Amino acid sequence: MKIAVSYPPIVNSLGQKAMVSQNRNVQYFKKPTYLLPVIHAQAASWLNEKGFDVLWDDGNAQLKSFDNWLADLIRERPDIVVFESTTPVMEFYWDLTKRIKLSLPETIIIMTGYHSMRRPDETLNESSTDIVLKSNHIDFILIRVVDFISKNADWRETLSVEGLQVRVNANQIRSTGSFIQVEPLDKSPVINRNLVRWKDYAFENGNFLRTPGTYATSVLRDCMFGKCTFCRYNGPDLTFSMMSVEKSLDEYENLINNHGVREIFDDSGVWYRGLEARQFAQGIIDRGLHKKGCYFGINTRFEYLDEETIKLMAEANFRFILLGFESADDETLQRLNKGYQMEHVEKCLTWMTKYGLHPHLTIMVGYYWQTKEQLDLTVQTIKDIMCRGLARTLQVTLCTPLDFTPYHLECIKENVLLANSYADHDMSKLIVKTPLPHDDYYKAVREMYAISYSPRFLFRQIRFLFNWRVRDWEFLFIYGVRALRRVRQHVFNLTRNEGNSTS
Amino acid sequence: MPSVKVLDNQFLSNETYVLRTERPKSTIKAGQCFSLGTSDLGINREYSMYSGAEDPFVDFLIRKVPEGRVSNRLANLKSGDSIQISGPYGEFCLPEDEISSSSYLFIASGTGIAPFHSFALTYQDIDFKIIHGVRYDDERYGKNSYPEGKYEACISKPENGAIGARVTDYLNDNTLNPQSKVYLCGNRNMIIDAIEILRSKGFSGDSIFTETFF
Numbered sequence: 001m002k003i004a005v006s007y008p009p010i011v012n013s014l015g016q017k018a019m020v021s022q023n024r025n026v027q028y029f030k031k032p033t034y035l036l037p038v039i040h041a042q043a044a045s046w047l048n049e050k051g052f053d054v055l056w057d058d059g060n061a062q063l064k065s066f067d068n069w070l071a072d073l074i075r076e077r078p079d080i081v082v083f084e085s086t087t088p089v090m091e092f093y094w095d096l097t098k099r100i101k102l103s104l105p106e107t108i109i110i111m112t113g114y115h116s117m118r119r120p121d122e123t124l125n126e127s128s129t130d131i132v133l134k135s136n137h138i139d140f141i142l143i144r145v146v147d148f149i150s151k152n153a154d155w156r157e158t159l160s161v162e163g164l165q166v167r168v169n170a171n172q173i174r175s176t177g178s179f180i181q182v183e184p185l186d187k188s189p190v191i192n193r194n195l196v197r198w199k200d201y202a203f204e205n206g207n208f209l210r211t212p213g214t215y216a217t218s219v220l221r222d223c224m225f226g227k228c229t230f231c232r233y234n235g236p237d238l239t240f241s242m243m244s245v246e247k248s249l250d251e252y253e254n255l256i257n258n259h260g261v262r263e264i265f266d267d268s269g270v271w272y273r274g275l276e277a278r279q280f281a282q283g284i285i286d287r288g289l290h291k292k293g294c295y296f297g298i299n300t301r302f303e304y305l306d307e308e309t310i311k312l313m314a315e316a317n318f319r320f321i322l323l324g325f326e327s328a329d330d331e332t333l334q335r336l337n338k339g340y341q342m343e344h345v346e347k348c349l350t351w352m353t354k355y356g357l358h359p360h361l362t363i364m365v366g367y368y369w370q371t372k373e374q375l376d377l378t379v380q381t382i383k384d385i386m387c388r389g390l391a392r393t394l395q396v397t398l399c400t401p402l403d404f405t406p407y408h409l410e411c412i413k414e415n416v417l418l419a420n421s422y423a424d425h426d427m428s429k430l431i432v433k434t435p436l437p438h439d440d441y442y443k444a445v446r447e448m449y450a451i452s453y454s455p456r457f458l459f460r461q462i463r464f465l466f467n468w469r470v471r472d473w474e475f476l477f478i479y480g481v482r483a484l485r486r487v488r489q490h491v492f493n494l495t496r497n498e499g500n501s502t503s
Numbered sequence: 504m505p506s507v508k509v510l511d512n513q514f515l516s517n518e519t520y521v522l523r524t525e526r527p528k529s530t531i532k533a534g535q536c537f538s539l540g541t542s543d544l545g546i547n548r549e550y551s552m553y554s555g556a557e558d559p560f561v562d563f564l565i566r567k568v569p570e571g572r573v574s575n576r577l578a579n580l581k582s583g584d585s586i587q588i589s590g591p592y593g594e595f596c597l598p599e600d601e602i603s604s605s606s607y608l609f610i611a612s613g614t615g616i617a618p619f620h621s622f623a624l625t626y627q628d629i630d631f632k633i634i635h636g637v638r639y640d641d642e643r644y645g646k647n648s649y650p651e652g653k654y655e656a657c658i659s660k661p662e663n664g665a666i667g668a669r670v671t672d673y674l675n676d677n678t679l680n681p682q683s684k685v686y687l688c689g690n691r692n693m694i695i696d697a698i699e700i701l702r703s704k705g706f707s708g709d710s711i712f713t714e715t716f717f
Contacts, residue, residue: 162708163708178708179708182698182713182715184692184695227592239714240715241691242691274568274570274571274572275569275571278570303538303547306544306545306546306572307545337590337592339547339549339589340589341587343542344546344547348545
């Protein structure tokens with residue numbers, strides 16, 4: 001049985017490609033960034049390990065045009081095609097499933113992803129999808145589904161694996177209930193790098209200072225906090241599972257020693273904290289991996305890592321630390337259930353900078369309640385943090401409700417959603433009613449990105465050079481050039497609707 | 504972060520204590536959690552509420568984790584000290600319109616009993632049974648808070664040389680009502696094993712709810 005795990009190239013009217021970005025959001029970029037879809041890669045690896053014929057079919061990372069990608073897929077004639085959905089590309093996927101069925105009527109189409117898992121009937125009604133997975137544990141559920149289908153021709157009636165919505169016939173859909181919510185993550189294999197063509201993702205990724213870089217098999221599935229209202233990793237259908245420290249260390253050792261990887265990023269919603277974080281960092285040191293010229297990066301939250309842990313991580317050659325800094329005002333942080341307070345942000349960033357880590361802040365603007373005072377406070381705080389060297393890079397996004405997160409549902413309930421279609425949820429413009437004209441938020445985006453050109457910021461970067469850390473020199477002379485290119489692209493994407501403003 | 508005063512801090516066993524604080528000005532539902540920390544720490548951790556939702560204070564059942572910065576710091580707080588508290592968060596709650604018509608099986612390990620203790624204090628007429636996995640006899644936190652027959656401890660290392668038992672033993676050895684709604688909180692491995700047994704006994708995934716913090 002042949003299973004294709006497929007990512008079709010999706011191109012918008014500006015010629016930009018839909019790229020999966022932070023938190024599996026879809027954004028359109030002219031100059032793409034290729035992120036390895038980790039859970040799907042684990043699913044593919046597991047299926048391959050069980051003897052199934054797996055086609056890793058990422059049309060974006062493999063630089064195919066849509067037509068070439070589709071022709072190749074049809075030529076391969078897979079028995080099963082697995083897609084990953086998210087709100088802004090749902091309509092595209094619905095049409096695509098119908099096109100595929102015209103050429104491959106026997107091929108079973110499985111839709112995964114946060115949008116369809118929360119509205120499975122919608123996707124079955126609007127498309128030619130055969131099965132919707134109602135779980136983020138794609139690997140655990142797919143291995144059971146494929147195994148069952150391979151042995152049972154009457155699977156439409158008899159498939160009993162939990163967590164599915166199945167098309168029985170043209171008129172009937174059935175549910176197999178909710179998926180088991182906690183899975184032992186150690187049972188899922190680490191990613192088979194050759195199978196998923198890891199080098200396709202190893203160079204075009206703005207988060208890598210050194211290449212080839214790669215994403216580790218995530219040590220945490222979903223999020224151990226899991227309460228932020230705007231985030232996908234939040235809902236009664238999600239919890240969190242954790243991989244053992246030793247298993248993750250084994251993978252890092254393999255990536256460094258056998259694949260020559262020079263930067264590893266773990267894109268878990270939130271990485272280890274506390275004892276596990278210290279055990280991991282100590283394990284890197286004990287295995288001598290901190291001296292192999294490879295940097296490590298993670299996502300974490302403010303108030304999750306203490307100074308001792310941060311110091312140990314720095315000794316282990318951690319570098320890139322991505323932190324969600326959604327707003328500078330406590331009211332917004334409370335409304336978003338962020339679970340941290342501004343007074344500890346500076347302390348956390350100070351510790352990270354003191355030990356040579358490179359904090360990267362992800363900021364959002366355009367909440368439906370965000371006032372001028374709140375917006376100005378965020379901009380001013382970010383300017384202050386960046387110019388004082390407390391964070392090294394930043395990324396600003398427009399807060400976009402999608403995938404039926406609590407924030408999305410709240411926007412629907414409060415009747416503030418302005419979107420006309422799912423395609424409007426592509427993060428290229430604000431789609432909620434706001435107290436200020438939308439232009440004010442676009443201006444704030446521009447202002448925050450403009451920090452990278454300010455003399456104070458640049459002077460601070462030069463001062464970092466006198467710490468005589470290699471990473472700081474690399475940062476300025478390698479990453480700096482690359483970052484400037486991306487800043488231009490981000491500013492274009494996030495402000496191109498300036499002037500067409502509503503509020 | 505909103506600060507409130509600590510009202511009391513009582514150890515129930517060598518490593519577990521009940522920290523009582525002033526009630527923050529929020530609407531609180533039984534089963535929710537808060538982030539707790541102190542101004543000097545710079546880090547926080549989430550803890551489920553142990554007290555009833557309408558109590559004029561908030562209790563937390565906390566185990567001192569070896570090398571755990573927050574749990575060890577909070578253990579030293581005394582009445583009158585300030586504590587930083589953020590929340591409540593979370594949806595590990597009972598839908599109020601279903602409580603009177605449902606029967607519940609609450610399965611916990613260690614301090615994972617906290618939300619179930621909160622449910623029992625909040626909803627007086629609830630039909631429930633708690634299965635509590637602990638290592639030692641003195642870890643049966645709040646065992647006298649429940650009506651007769653509603654609380655069953657599975658002690659893996661009991662006193663007096665008795666044979667130890669685990670939550671999974673109880674689930675395997677007893678008749679369970681598959682119509683019950685099952686809530687699990689605590690150790691991840693216990694939850695994984697318990698779900699496996701529940702599934703084999705006919706419980707639907709739709710009626711199983713989990714909260715995993717460790």
